Amino acid sequence: GENVEQHPSTLSVQEGDSAVIKCTYSDSASNYFPWYKQELGKGPQLIIDIRSNVGEKKDQRIAVTLNKTAKHFSLHITETQPEDSAVYFCAASTRQSNYQLIWGAGTKLIIKP
Amino acid sequence: GAVVSQHPSWVICKSGTSVKIECRSLDFQATTMFWYRQFPKQSLMLMATSNEGSKATYEQGVEKDKFLINHASLTLSTLTVTSAHPEDSSFYICSAHRGKDQPQHFGDGTRLSIL
Numbered sequence: 001g002e003n004v005e006q007h008p009s010t011l012s013v014q015e016g017d018s019a020v021i022k023c024t025y026s027d028s029a030s031n032y033f034p035w036y037k038q039e040l041g042k043g044p045q046l047i048i049d050i051r052s053n054v055g056e057k058k059d060q061r062i063a064v065t066l067n068k069t070a071k072h073f074s075l076h077i078t079e080t081q082p083e084d085s086a087v088y089f090c091a092a093s094t095r096q097s098n099y100q101l102i103w104g105a106g107t108k109l110i111i112k113p
Numbered sequence: 114g115a116v117v118s119q120h121p122s123w124v125i126c127k128s129g130t131s132v133k134i135e136c137r138s139l140d141f142q143a144t145t146m147f148w149y150r151q152f153p154k155q156s157l158m159l160m161a162t163s164n165e166g167s168k169a170t171y172e173q174g175v176e177k178d179k180f181l182i183n184h185a186s187l188t189l190s191t192l193t194v195t196s197a198h199p200e201d202s203s204f205y206i207c208s209a210h211r212g213k214d215q216p217q218h219f220g221d222g223t224r225l226s227i228l
Contacts, residue, residue, distance in 0.1 A: 032214070034216055034217075036219075041222070041224070042221050042222065043117075043119070043206045043208075043219035043220050043221045043222045044157070044206070044219045045219070046216050046217075046218065046219075049216055089156060089157070095213075095214070098162075098213060099210075099213045099214060100147075100159065100162070101157075101159075101217060103156045103157050104156065105155075105156050106154075106155075106156050
């Protein structure tokens with residue numbers, strides 16, 4: 001079945017710098033890739049997603065890139081702010097699996113003031 | 114604003130008690146909802162898929178008699194942890210989507226503590 005690996009597990013960046021979190025997936029049939037942000041004691045919040053027919057998507061300071069050949073996708077956060085501190089999860093899903101999400105292990109992002 | 118509402122947010126109860134958690138989709142109908150469990154500093158673990166009007170589909174290793182799921186309407190799914198014990202203490206989160214190829218939106222979770 002599908003497996004999603006996420007790196008790094010912890011990322012500490014200076015406020016204002018960029019942060020990049022990377023995920024790889026194993027099932028070439030995966031066609032939907034969301035990113036979620038989870039703050040302490042809260043449920044995950046969708047921040048951006050991308051489908052397999054697109055290579056890049058951007059929403060203000062957040063962008064996601066997808067390389068289908070290499071089977072990896074990345075989250076890019078520019079001009080980081082203290083409120084970006086949280087745990088970020090990537091996920092992948094396929095139509096064949098009824099769009100059930102397979103999750104990465106998560107990345108704890110720490111923004112240093 | 115929130116599109117999925119989950120209640121209660123925190124429950125503390127004695128061992129042997131049954132606890133019901135509600136998950137509501139606020140502005141859309143959800144034929145499918147999902148229930149997850151999350152241990153500290155870990156990823157989300159899918160427990161079961163809740164299907165409106167039919168039986169839930171449980172993931173391997175999840176006891177269906179322990180975790181009862183009812184999806185009685187297109188906007189409400191409930192998870193009942195029956196005869197809860199300390200090992201059932203965890204963070205339970207539900208999600209719902211507008212359609213199979215649409216994003217999953219999550220509730221804010223329920224922190225369950227069994228004494």
